[in-house]
Amino acid sequence: MxxxxxxxxxxxxxxxxxxxxxxxxxxxxxxxxxxxxxxxxxxxxxxxxxxxxxxxxxxxxxxxxxxxxxxxxxxxxxxxxxxxxxxxxxxxxxxxxxxxxxxxxxxxxQHPSGLGYPSDVAQSSYYPGNLQISRKEISAVSKVLEDNSIHPENTRIHKSILGDKLTYDVLQGSVEVDRQPRELDELDSGSIRIMRGDHSMELSRICECLDEARKYAANPVQERFISECQRSFLTGDIEAFKESQKTWVKDVQPSVETILGFIEPYRDPFGTRAEFEGLVGVVNRDETKMLTTLAKNSDKFIRRLPWAENSTENDGKGPFEKVLFEEPDFTSLHKVAQYFKHRDHAFYLWVVFHELLGHGTGKLLMEDEPGSFNFDIEKPPINPLTGRPIDSWYRPGQTWTGLFGDIATSVDECRAECVGAYLMSDMELLAMFGYTDETEVTGKDLEYNMYMQLGVAGLRALVNYMVEDHLIAHFAMFKSLLAAGDQFLRIEHDTIREKLTVFVDRAKILTHGRPALANLLLNLHMYRCTADVDACRSFYEGLTEPEGVFLEWRRIMLVNKPPKQIFVQANTFLEDGQPVIKEYEATVEGMIQSWAERKV
Missing domain, CATH: 1.10.506 (GTPase Activation - p120GAP; domain 1)
Known part of the structure; x- marks a missing residue:
């Protein structure tokens, strides 16, 4: 693996x-x-x-x-x-x-200086070729893919001129290579075709590695997971990859975990095409036990989230939450040979709550097919933002990422980050992880540290605020907390030393800080559940646009910007049938040597 x-x-x-x-x-x-x-x-x-x-x-x-x-x-x-x-x-x-x-x-x-929609100053290899493609064109091609039930994650779009007309070739990642592109549709703007075989050589090598990995599978579930991954890489069928993920979650508490495939769409400016990702991790048994306990008690804490408070529906979880929480087989992983200590206790729990109760919650209200709804269309649920029945939902064929486009991943990350931060005020939840009023680090200490981190993260987000979804999310949370008022969160600017200091009024966390997060969280959750993209865009873009004093703070952050960290990762080899690990010096020479010996 x-x-x-x-x-x-x-x-x-x-x-x-x-x-x-x-x-x-x-x-x-x-x-x-x-x-x-x-x-x-x-x-x-x-x-x-x-x-x-x-x-x-x-x-x-x-x-x-x-x-x-x-x-x-x-x-x-x-x-x-x-x-x-x-x-x-x-x-x-x-x-x-x-x-x-x-x-x-x-x-x-010097240019293109960044990644984004192709222009004179930005480029994106998800849209290769010499002809620049517009957001409108990408949207039109994506709609054709959706109509043809082709998932975009493992695709790229190449715009060119063939003869006297524009052509949009959808390059689909697969081992199998099509000799001729297949026509999908003819639009006023040009012809749309699909052709498999993008990344063919690399995916072929990956499939060969998976053949070897199968020999060491611990059970039939792991074997099936590997086979479904291979089928997806071989044919380009993302449905096969989705099946592999369904199989993956059935592999209960394995010793080794792995993620492999076209997964996260963060670097696609349109927000749907995914960067390839590969990770192999070793399970930490003690931490996993605590996370399993959280998963089994998840319903209790879901009922305390803003959209479920005081609801009597759905066992107290409300109409905008799933009937059954899809409890994952949650494991705490560490990278091979890189057992990093978490920067502090609060950050670790923030990540845990973000992943489990952030990304794990929420129900998208939709019309699965004409006339078939996953909610009572005759008596629609009441939107807590308006006090009136909901009037929007996902229509047949619509998806979260397809409908919300470039803001989809950022909004989802912000929602999950808010869930994690909001729950850091739940003392019963923190006690499950061993933080009480009697421990050396108390639950209240973690709560306070969480808001300090949100202040620091908001300032750091200013450095690259336009180009990274997690950073955009942090800036939105930062502005929301600043807007809570009454000096709950404030930034002190030392103009002589060019220094910014974050101050949080600990006594106002429950009166100002947590309500501000709840308001942000509730808005994002409801927009996402009800497919209200216009309201979401208006609300979220206002929160993520830096202006005035934020631009001055950004200048200071850039002046004091620390060097970016890079990590020299180890290699593993088989010698006489036994695994051997090789680590390298933490130097530029060691970094280059480690890559040379990977032979990729």
Whole structure:
């Protein structure tokens, strides 16, 4: 499974930017050329040690982000070297010289400076090609895919001109390669076709790794999970992937957990196409026991969320919540060889509540097919925001991400973050994890720390507030808490030292802080449940637009911006049938060596 995950690297590179793949190959070719002896390379290419050091720093950041744009923020980073330096180091081998021809211009170019809808200043490899595609065009193609029951997660859209008309080729990730594209529809704007075989080589290697993994499956459920993953990668059918996920959750408390596939749509500006993701984790048994207890008691705490308070329907959970909480087989994972301590107790619980009770709650009210509803259409539930019966819901064929588009993932993350933060005031819930009035770290301490974190997270979000869904969510929560008034949350600006300090009035958490979160949470939840995209967009975009003093705070955050962290991950190998782990020095050289030895 480790090998399968790492073989997704080249898919991610292709999804980030056209130049990412040749830059990756260029770095590894230089490593091979000198055998990891970078001093030897400097002499051979006649470059200074300082200049080479700048390039190696770039290489390490590139490998840590799997591409030449930051994983958080989606902003481009450029090596602090000259074109002459690049030409000299590329001359060490014929292969390096050939690769340099492909990356010479884009690696040093200032623009596109970020990832987003294709323009003069942004690019997106989910929409490759020389012709820029508009949001309107993407929406039209996406609607055709929806009409043809084709999921967008593993697709990219290539716009081109064939003959005298526009053509939109939907590239679908699969091992199987279509010889000819299949026509889907003919619009006024152009012809829409689909063609399988995107990422074919990488997905083929992943399937080979899964064949090997199946030999070590602990039970038939794991075998079926692997087979369904393979079928999805082989054919491009996302329904097969969904089946694999249904199987995955039936594998109760495995020793090793894994996530693999086209999962999160954060980097697609349209918010529907997913970046490939691979993770292998080892279960922490003690933490998992606590999380299992939370899952079994989840209904109790769901009844305390803003949309369920005082409701007598649905066993006290209200009409905007599922009848049965879909209890996951929740496990606490740690990355192989990277057993990080959580930054503090509050952050850990925030993450737990976010994932389990944030993403795990909510009922989308919908018309499954004409005339068939999952709620009483004759007596619609009362919307707590208006006091009147709901008047909107999901129509047949509509989905959450398809309808809400570019704000879907950000709104969902904000809703989940709010659930996690809101429940940090529930002392009974915190006591389940061992935090009481008698413990060294009390429940009230965690509650207070949570609001301090929200203040800090809101300021940090200003650095990349336009380009990362979690950061946009944090900024929305930050503005909501500032708007609570009465100096509950305030930011002190030291103009001499260019410093910002967060202050939270602990005595006003229950009177100001928690109600502000409840209001934000209730609005987002109801908009999501009732498919009220227009009201949601108006409400949310107002909360996520920085202006006035926020722009000054952003300037200060940029001045004091800490360096981004990169992590040198270990490798695992089989030697004589036994697993062996190899760790590397926490240096730029160690980072490059670790990637060279992965052989992806």
């Amino acid at each position: 480790r090998s399968a995950a790492w073989h997704g690297t080249r898919i991610i590179l292709r999804q980030v930017s056209p130049e990412s793949s040749p830059i990756f190959d260029f770095i590894l070719e230089l490593y091979r050329a000198c055998g990891g002896d970078w001093t030897k390379l400097a002499k051979q290419a006649d470059v200074s040690a300082d200049d080479l050091g700048h390039f190696l720093e770039y290489a390490a950041i590139f490998l840590g982000n799997v591409g030449n744009y930051y994983g958080h923020g989606d902003q481009k980073f450029i090596p602090k070297v000259t074109r002459e330096f690049m030409e000299r180091i590329s001359s060490v081998t014929v292969a390096a010289s050939s690769l340099y021809e492909q990356l010479a211009e884009p690696i040093l170019a």
